[in-house]
Amino acid sequence: MFDAVKHLFGVKTFAHGIHPPDSKNDTKELAIHQFPFAELLIVPFSQHIGKPAIPIVGEGAEVTRGQMIAKPDGFMSVAIHAPATGVIRSISLTPAINGKMTPGFFLEPYTASTQEVMEGPPVMPDTASSEEILSAIQNAGVVGLGGAGFPTHAKLKVPEGKSVDALIINGAECEPYLTTDHRVMLEHAEDVMKGIPYLLRATGAKTVVIAVESNKPDAAAALRKALPADLPITVEVLPVKYPQGAEKMLVSALLGREIPSGGLPLDVGVICTNVGTTAEIGHLLPRGMGLYERVITVGGPAVKKKGNYRIPIGTPLRYILDTVGTEDDITTVVMGGPMMGAAASSLDISITKGSTGVIAFTHRETGRVNEIHEYPCIKCGACVDACPIFLNPSQLGILASKEQYETMVDEFHLRDCFECGCCTFVCPSHIPLVQKFRVAKAASRKAQAKAAAEAAK
Numbered sequence: 474m475f476d477a478v479k480h481l482f483g484v485k486t487f488a489h490g491i492h493p494p495d496s497k498n499d500t501k502e503l504a505i506h507q508f509p510f511a512e513l514l515i516v517p518f519s520q521h522i523g524k525p526a527i528p529i530v531g532e533g534a535e536v537t538r539g540q541m542i543a544k545p546d547g548f549m550s551v552a553i554h555a556p557a558t559g560v561i562r563s564i565s566l567t568p569a570i571n572g573k574m575t576p577g578f579f580l581e582p583y584t585a586s587t588q589e590v591m592e593g594p595p596v597m598p599d600t601a602s603s604e605e606i607l608s609a610i611q612n613a614g615v616v617g618l619g620g621a622g623f624p625t626h627a628k629l630k631v632p633e634g635k636s637v638d639a640l641i642i643n644g645a646e647c648e649p650y651l652t653t654d655h656r657v658m659l660e661h662a663e664d665v666m667k668g669i670p671y672l673l674r675a676t677g678a679k680t681v682v683i684a685v686e687s688n689k690p691d692a693a694a695a696l697r698k699a700l701p702a703d704l705p706i707t708v709e710v711l712p713v714k715y716p717q718g719a720e721k722m723l724v725s726a727l728l729g730r731e732i733p734s735g736g737l738p739l740d741v742g743v744i745c746t747n748v749g750t751t752a753e754i755g756h757l758l759p760r761g762m763g764l765y766e767r768v769i770t771v772g773g774p775a776v777k778k779k780g781n782y783r784i785p786i787g788t789p790l791r792y793i794l795d796t797v798g799t800e801d802d803i804t805t806v807v808m809g810g811p812m813m814g815a816a817a818s819s820l821d822i823s824i825t826k827g828s829t830g831v832i833a834f835t836h837r838e839t840g841r842v843n844e845i846h847e848y849p850c851i852k853c854g855a856c857v858d859a860c861p862i863f864l865n866p867s868q869l870g871i872l873a874s875k876e877q878y879e880t881m882v883d884e885f886h887l888r889d890c891f892e893c894g895c896c897t898f899v900c901p902s903h904i905p906l907v908q909k910f911r912v913a914k915a916a917s918r919k920a921q922a923k924a925a926a927e928a929a930k
């Protein structure tokens with residue numbers, strides 16, 4: 474009710490959510506800097522949701538920065554481009570963030586040669602068809618740079634029988650510590666505006682809203698200054714609240730449309746795209762180029778030279794931390810923000826297209842967390858009040874402890890949980906609810922796959 478009243482008085486927001494410390498002050502003022510090349514770049518074939526790309530160069534091949542080195546394998550797949558001019562030393566297994574080994578290129582950059590990027594034939598939004606734009610985005614290797622890693626061309630493809638009238642460009646960046654989108658909006662507002670016509674042409678949408686949280690007034694001002702007179706774009710400033718950047722929250726706050734359970738923004742005529750992804754489309758497509766590096770926040774209490782860096786895809790985590798310097802008592806490195814990111818399983822993993830941040834913590838922060846004891850649920854309801862999609866995390870937590878995973882899915886909408894972590898953050902009993910939900914989802918998926926295999930016999 475209170476949130477409905479706020480909407481009436483012109484404050485656009487969503488119901489529930491939390492206010493964790495935003496911890497953005499260390500890096501939000503720092504301009505984007507180019508990161509140097511590591512001696513060896515490790516570029517996995519699989520960097521996104523969907524099928525891994527297929528290599529088109531072999532061991533010993535000399536490649537040029539920006540050259541396509543792996544092509545898409547079907548619709549749910551995107552190309553990969555060489556992050557540096559150099560030689561493919563080997564193609565072998567490399568660790569992914571979850572510890573699994575996946576194949577990738579081991580590319581040794583040449584130090585003496587130029588690292589300039591070759592441009593290809595431009596694709597322009599006023600002359601290319603919708604299909605040509607989607608194909609160009611796929612071949613440019615663009616995936617959701619906000620961390621989701623979903624192939625962007627697949628997201629923009631409007632299925633038969635559906636239509637889209639509005640685009641939301643997500644510049645909310647509500648995760649603590651992360652400031653990459655903030656700096657991109659500030660420093661590359663023109664690229665954001667150049668990217669939007671491609672999205673309009675590809676989807677047929679008529680209006681565009683760029684969403685920015687109110688802790689980035691300079692970014693909102695830069696975007697407004699760059700607004701083209703001939704495009705239907707508005708910039709909306711939203712209150713600071715986590716998880717404001719989640720698609721369901723944005724669609725609800727900005728357009729007052731509620732996405733049904735299990736549905737997508739597309740079901741209510743909307744497509745949401747990250748602002749960094751939009752800027753890359755505006756930068757790459759007019760130059761006929763592919764994605765070979767991305768902007769990443771490197772920060773957290775354990776990092777000495779915090780900043781926003783443009784880092785070649787494939788740069789190993791160990792090299793990044795060595796270059797920026799770390800405190801002696803560094804304990805944990807999180808890939809992404811601390812709310813939705815995941816702890817790195819090894820320093821040998823490398824930056825991929827979905828990496829938004831490298832946030833490192835010392836023993837001071839993680840030690841405190843590890844020492845906190847988990848107590849039984851006291852039924853206080855704080856998690857229920859925090860959940861932005863009105864699930865019952867308390868009940869889900871109890872069911873998870875009893876391993877009643879199918880009940881969680883069938884009766885308590887576990888699949889709608891997008892793992893924002895709000896419930897865990899507020900729980901006074903320190904119950905790791907979101908971690909339990911991840912385990913439950915994985916177990917349920919496995920059980921369903923097994924049942925499907927049995928049925929197919």
Ligand code: SF4
Nearest residue numbers: 860890892893894896
């Ligand atoms: S992690 Fe899931 S259950 Fe918990 S608050 Fe977020 S959406 Fe709700």
Ligand code: SF4
Nearest residue numbers: 850851853854856900
């Ligand atoms: S916040 Fe924690 S203690 Fe309170 S109801 Fe939810 S699970 Fe139980």
